[in-house]
Amino acid sequence: MNEIEWTPEKGEKCGIAGVYGAPKAVNFVVSLLADLQHRGQESAGAGTSDGRRLHVRVKKGLVSQVFPSSRLPSLPGRMAIGHTRYPTSGGFYPRFGQPYLHRKPNFLLAHNGNIPDVSDLEMDLRRHEIDPSGLSDSQLVAKAIGIRYQREKSLENAALQVFPNVKGAYSMLLMDLKYMIAVRDHYGLRPLSIGEVGDAYVFASETCAFGPIGAKHVRDVEPGELVSVSANGFDSKRFAEGKQKLDIFEFIYFARPDSMLLGKSVSEVRENFGRELAKEYPLDLDVIVPVPQSANEAALGYAQATGIPLKYWLIKGRDRRTFIEPTPEMQLQGVRQKLSPVPGAFNGMNVGFVEDSVVRGTSSRQLAAIAREMGAKKVRLLSASPPIRYPDFYGIDLPRQEDLIAHGRNEEEIAAALGLDSIHYLSYEGMIRATGLPESMFSTACFTGEYPLDIGRERKKVEGLPKEGA
Structure with a gap:
């Protein structure tokens, strides 16, 4: 029989997931990641906090391969974040698997998206005598947050100082020993939803992941919003005036058909x-x-x-x-x-x-x-x-x-x-x-050449772009 040798022409983006306030939170996160597997299949990772230390496992492979049931007890705690990865910046596993563990101060970061122009982030690190060479866009953001966290003694305050100046596509989850933070870029290019299961809060790149764990979709993280969850409860802050521009490829290809985006099936x-x-x-x-x-x-x-x-x-x-x-x-x-x-x-x-x-x-x-x-x-x-x-x-x-x-x-x-x-x-x-x-709610750059966020140095590589300001 004839067989068509077929490789995907579009690499999937990454999937991120988080759970705050659930016993054995990693079990929930692994389930969420399994239902986000279509978004990234190169590596998988999860990190937890038991209130005293962070526990992390990141490895090449599918979620089921990285997290067999025998491995889950080694990741204790009532809060966890996870990541399935398809590489878009900085190469591939093992150096760039996520969640990324930033040390001193210790916190975790998981990123879905890409920051096309990192020159401002690199300059910021150099001003603080940190060499940005070889770091991915996600790691550059983590280092910038780490600088402020060391000074502010607060992950939330540090994030609020950094994200207004990060010009790129990102939905991110951050976690230290006590706080979980969800952020979405100024234009909401990448999806990120909030759910609840019992008394726990749940975050996921797509709503299709909520059902299998019995979670209810509450709302989406808004463009330019930072959501934090801790023992003090749920809090929301704006770090930028958001304008919705979801990447329309989520509807065309990336999202699972049983997901909801912008209120649409x-x-x-x-x-x-x-x-x-x-x-x-x-x-x-x-x-x-x-x-x-x-x-x-x-x-x-x-x-x-x-x-x-x-x-x-x-x-x-x-x-x-x-x-x-x-x-x-x-x-x-x-x-x-x-x-x-x-x-x-x-x-x-x-x-x-x-x-x-x-x-x-x-x-x-x-x-x-x-x-x-x-x-x-x-x-x-x-x-x-x-x-x-x-x-x-x-x-x-x-x-x-x-x-x-x-x-x-x-x-x-x-x-x-x-x-x-x-x-x-x-x-x-x-x-x-x-x-x-x-139309105003979407980024359609692949069809029109109109990029809602400045692509910086990459602009020189593209022919036939509309004139800026036209």
Whole structure:
């Protein structure tokens, strides 16, 4: 049987989780991390406080591999934070696994996102005679907080001094012996939700992680907000005037379909992507086939709107993915995901594949070739998002601009390069309509080149950007 060797074109971001006030808090955090595994599969870590000292375990591998039940008793305490990692800055394990333990003063930090321009942080450390060489963006933030914590004797006060000046994409959890702190960047580019289970507070990158531990979603951490939890209770402070600009790729690809973002069901929004595609491109097709898993809902929406049969003819191999390979070399040499077509599929048919997005086009090219080998008459591709023409600097591992298949090509040229009869992208306007939310609530930089946060030195690497201030 033909098999498509398929590696993810978009590296997942990281997932973070925290629990305050629960017996054996690490058990809850490990469960939360397991339901955030899709956000990062290179390493996993958790840290706890028993009120006297911090306990940390960080290791390469999946959550289930890093935290077998036999390891959990070594992480005592009623408060814990955890992290699943896909590397976006500073390289990969072991030096940059999280939670990061800052020493003297001791505290933990877990970060989801990326800070594209760290020059101000580096300058700050140098002023305090700390060499920033070789530190990741997360570690630079931790060092800056550590300087103030040493002086202020308060993790919260130190954080409130640092985060107003950190210009980047971040949702972070910090923890010392007594306090847990959650912060979200000025634009809320990365999600972070608050829940409750019994008398305990829960934090997680996505709401899908709450249900399995019996937690109730209360609200999201707001852009520019710092939330602290301690024996004194729950407190909220603003360190910046926030303006919501969630990365729209959370709806397109990253978030699990059973999560809620900005009050909207991810599954329903993805179905709406498909319905909008059907309005824009009512193609003459015999069958609609989603590329699993994140295109399933869009394909369903398209099929329902057009009446074209939906077939799940591409099967993702189970238990094949051990972790998302973070470099092209490792992708070529390491574990590859397999998409196996159902025997007898495609023969004599006009096939419409649905993908959540098209980045490099590698898997799309392979899909077209396999479908033709299996007898397809026509092979068309429907993308549930617009053409990606700009790289990401906020925590998605999208490639260099020159590697993007849509960079410098129109749709006919893209189809020819991928061996397709045609390719059809959801319009930008259709994408926004599908969310049911105002365009102003999103960062859409990968499609428009309009970066809500200054990307600093990275700006020189990108062609065709709108003029600043235009």
